[in-house]
Amino acid sequence: MRLAKQIARANRLYHAEDAPEISDAEYDALVRRNAELEAAFPHLIRADSPSALVGHEVAASPLGKVAHEVRMMSLDNAFTDEEVGEFVARVRRFLALGDDAEVAMTAEDKIDGLSCSLRYENGKLVRAATRGDGQVGEDVTANVAHIADIPQELRWGQHHPPTPSSEEEGEQFALFKAPSSLEEGVGGGGPTEQPPEVLEIRGEVYMAKSDFLALNAAQEAKGDKLFANPRNAAAGSLRQKDASVTAARPLRFLAHGWGAASDVPAASQYEMMQKIARWGVPVSPLLVRCTSTADLLAHYRSIGQQRPNLPYDIDGVVYKVDRLDWQERLGFVAKAPRWGMAHKFPAERAETTLEAIDIQVGRTGKLTPVGRLKPVLVGGVTVTNVTLHNRDEIGRLGLRVGDRIVLQRAGDVIPQVVENLTREEPRDPYHFPDHCPECASEAVAEEGEVDVRCTAGLICPAQRVERLKHFVGRPALDIEGLGEKTIVEFYQLGWLNSPADIFRLRKRRSDIVGREGWKDKSVDNLLAAIEAKRSPDAARLLFGLGIRHIGAVTARDLLKRFVTLPALRAVAEATHSSPDGGGGPAQLVEGHPPADGLPPRSGEEAIAELLSIDGVGPVVVEALADFFHEPHNVAVWEDLLSEVSPPDYIVETKASAVAGKIVVFTGKLETMSRDEAKAQAEALGARAAGSVSAKTGLVVAGPGAGTKLKQAAALGIEVIDEAAWAEIVKNAG
Structure with a gap:
């Protein structure tokens, strides 16, 4: 959704450039809206969700950079008394x-x-x-x-x-x-x-x-x-x-x-x-x-x-x-x-006129309507634009150009429209476009979704540029010096059409030198920054590809389990052998052996393996399967991996007796909550699972443990009590 891009831009202007375009309340409203949508529709969480990001990277600056020994975090927000009560209850x-x-x-x-x-x-x-x-x-x-x-x-x-x-x-x-x-x-x-x-x-x-x-x-x-x-x-x-x-x-x-x-x-x-x-x-x-x-x-x-x-x-x-x-x-x-x-503190409100509705096309092809407003002062900040979110939101409010509207700034962030004061006035309704304004391709909403998207994919100029910008951005490969302006310039010159093209820019050094703003040193700095990413973090690379529903956190969770990108690809491809994914025996892309070198999985096994990862649900599994089922995506993937060599994704954890094991907690935990227990297991290099299987390495059983305890005994799996688990945590190096 466009919210991610708006929040990212607001973060950059606020934290890195000290030149905010929107108020704090408007920004909070954007973040609030994003959080509400992610809570209501977890299957729609975008790859570029800002929910895991803090502030903004340090831009080019005459001031030196300082790495914080302890990360400086931000805080989650509450806007109602009930949310404060829930915060205390969560604790x-x-x-x-x-x-x-x-x-x-x-x-x-x-x-x-x-x-x-x-x-x-x-x-x-x-x-x-x-x-x-x-x-x-x-x-x-x-x-x-x-x-x-x-x-x-x-x-x-x-x-x-x-x-x-x-x-x-x-x-x-x-x-x-x-x-x-x-x-x-x-x-x-x-x-x-x-x-x-x-x-x-x-x-x-x-x-x-x-x-x-x-x-x-x-x-x-x-x-x-x-x-x-x-x-x-x-x-x-x-x-x-x-x-x-x-x-x-x-x-x-x-x-x-x-x-x-x-x-x-x-x-x-x-x-x-x-x-x-x-x-x-x-x-x-x-x-x-x-x-x-x-x-x-x-x-x-x-x-x-x-x-x-x-x-x-x-x-x-x-x-x-x-x-x-x-x-x-x-x-x-x-x-x-x-x-x-x-x-x-509560939101502030103001009235103004909706003078135009523009359509912006995002990285994933979503068509986002943006309201252009008659400037209005809200809480000391002049507001000229407002996101209208999607086609359904326009319909819900009955918005048309010329309407008088009420804006609300929640917590001093980008405003949202809360009321249309003139919706009963006779005027032609607004017709949301059914074709992309960038490439004229058909724009449709998938079944069960509110977002209208361009169907052209990388063929669409807006998506191609946005995907490249996402790929080099801070949460992804973080290539310094390859900013929005440069990407647009090189794209228009025909030099950048896919992520792999970024790593071929060294062949165009002589073409770049001498262009406006480009001298030998600046070109060499850019190419050096690109070369420094030849062995990128695998999770950042996966996130950078912009696969729908694969955010930064999900990318890390997937790589924690599969370690390498080829192994992840293999299990994603195998999902298409399930009845839900096409039926029949396991199908290997173009007859190649499994990418991870392991025996072929059935579709059911592949899906179960993915779903066993905390935070991975059916929507993520479907997104991965669809991505690798599309030949064009596979071509982009293989082209990129011909240019870069991400190392195995190894997560640093404390040395412990349970490192690498699958741990199941069952029964009542008396000294900690289930969430705390899972967090401890992950910190020790183990993986917490919700069910016992032959792969389970340890069961921690509290009072009232039932079926899972019996399953562990039948499979000969080691069972310990909560006190013994506390000793493992205490003795971890």
Whole structure:
């Protein structure tokens, strides 16, 4: 769907270029819409889903790159009280806690700033870096030296509370009143111990509202470009090549957590944040510790009421499980911790006119309608475009060009249309196209789907270019220097028509040199970046091919099981020998032997093997089978593998007694939840399965184990209890 591309573009403009086209609320609305669609239609999850991505890769920049020792994650969002309650309930379920067990959490305002990590060694600041894509950020050490809130050396022995940037800011904080049932915010006095030898303090660089207004007034007086909002001003000010520019800008900093640390001298989030404040780094004065969901929501509402009076912009409240040992057990999902959540503030609305409906063709051929609007100000941001999602959404709202509509920005992101105010007015209905606007091929919706897609595949110029852009993008091969503009240029010249053509560009060096913007050094840099991907990560390569429903996570799950791409191809091809896939004995493409060198599988065996992988369902199996059943796709696949040689996909795990085994958990688990047990098995190099078979290597049985325990005994499979499993986990290297 077009949402993935829109979110990717918004991430690039927001995180890498500090030039957002949409507001935070609009962006959240896009992400929210994407999450809702993926939850409602898991079989439609796209290969380029942004749900597993954090921020954006560091673009070409005069600032150096810094690899984060501990990944800087983002947070999942909640928008309703019910979602907050479900978040707390999920924590209880994962940790196998009773309903009466206290689950304490911290709650603090979510500042709308630029994430930054400060690395202190022996109490001295040695490096500062932006978040970037969570793994690699930009080195801004020289720039943060000019931010008064960020000490060059931590202090200890006596608490020094953070000071307001102005008398006005102090008065604004004084207006805030937390619910009486909550513990006081961070700021108690008293001595504190020396900080750890290594400590990365993480937080937000921001600009106060009053400072932002003064900066824009000065910009206007000089005839310079105005900043869109305080966050944009802060990001642009911090990411300056010339640190003197940063020094002239009134930037501030508030810490909200930590990354790498040689020691964490606290048992809770709240206690550790108090220590950070006592070491001289400002922490939000609105940070409190709550012991119930009701307290979390009360604090959320209190902050929401005081939001207009706070000295800086916020877009919600962040909740974190307080106990650090529980945080460690909860761990992470694709891009966010299970132990944290951002509770966003409600959406803002505005009315405007729908002036046109344009159709954009995406990488998979989907026709996405985009509404062009009469510009309207929503929450301080001018909105000119809105996604209309698909044909059914246009029909549901009865949209036509000229209608008056209501827009909603949920959590400060790209807006969505929530109401058509003039749908009853007599006017010709909008007719969704039945042919692709790019290549004039027929456009249809598959049975059971709402999306209309161009049927031309790689023949369609829009799809070909988009697929190439996806292939070289950050989640896929991540080829630096081969951006959208270059791909379009080389495609129009006839040099790029398939992924394999990228690796043949070295033969066109003399043709590229001398073209506008291309000199010897830039061409050599591009070709070197391409050559560096001759042995790509197999999962990234698989994801880069853009097979429908094969996202980055699914690609990794498939390769964890099959290790090599030929082995995956073999099992995918074998699925067509099933009654559902065509019947008859196992069919081998063009009579070749199985690609993985193993005996032929029946279709039923191949399908069962794929379905045994967590996260792989019938839709993914069908997508793989269809991809390798199409001769054109096989030709693209073989052409590409003639140019690249991905190594076997080996996942680094802890050395353990169960590495490589299939583990089945049965019965009641008393010290952990089933999800936690599966996560532990994967971390030990094992694979958790839901049923016992001859391939099962170990069964962990708790009280109440029944049929599976009997099956294990009949097959002679080793059975242990939960305590023995805990010892295996403890002794893993």
